[in-house]
Amino acid sequence: GDSVTQMEGPVTLSEEAFLTINCTYTATGYPSLFWYVQYPGEGLQLLLKATKADDKGSNKGFEATYRKETTSFHLEKGSVQVSDSAVYFCALSLGHTQGAQKLVFGQGTRLTINP
């Protein structure tokens, strides 16, 4: 079945460090790919997305490129801040039925940034 695998956490970095959170997927079709972020005590928010191969999603300094050849969608940020501390989820969607977008999530990676 369709699945998403993220790098194991937790990840702890110092402020201004470079961040990479790996994400790979298995899917029978051509999925759309997403990164969601969950700040402490809150629900998930969409961080960025890419809908086809070689697309790059970006938001708030984060980037991820849809790599079909390696079935990957790694999240990167050049210089992290303390406010980026959160849990990050990679997810895929194989489209929609009558408007339904079913998401398959990875297990989440907890990121802590120390000042």
Next chain:
Amino acid sequence: NAGVTQTPKFQVLKTGQSMTLQCAQDMNHEYMSWYRQDPGMGLRLIHYSVGAGITDQGEVPNGYNVSRSTTEDFPLRLLSAAPSQTSVYFCASSYSASGSYEQYFGPGTRLTVT
């Protein structure tokens, strides 16, 4: 615009008790869904609805019932709670006409079954 709201925020149940987790959205979204979040497992889809009167099962539907009588509300019912249902529950909604199918999540309900 309140977005997606969930009540209660926290709940403790004894095994065998029943309860309903409430979810409401004020964005006129057609699609609503329930997920549960367990450590190390990400979010898993329980049930979803593509409109009033239409519901379907997700990945882990056993032990849960849903109904969708209005566009705004999508309650999740636990008929006989079990310790395995201890989890954080998230409701989400989306609007197909937006083209992006971005899902908007509520703040979650943390449920403990003893």
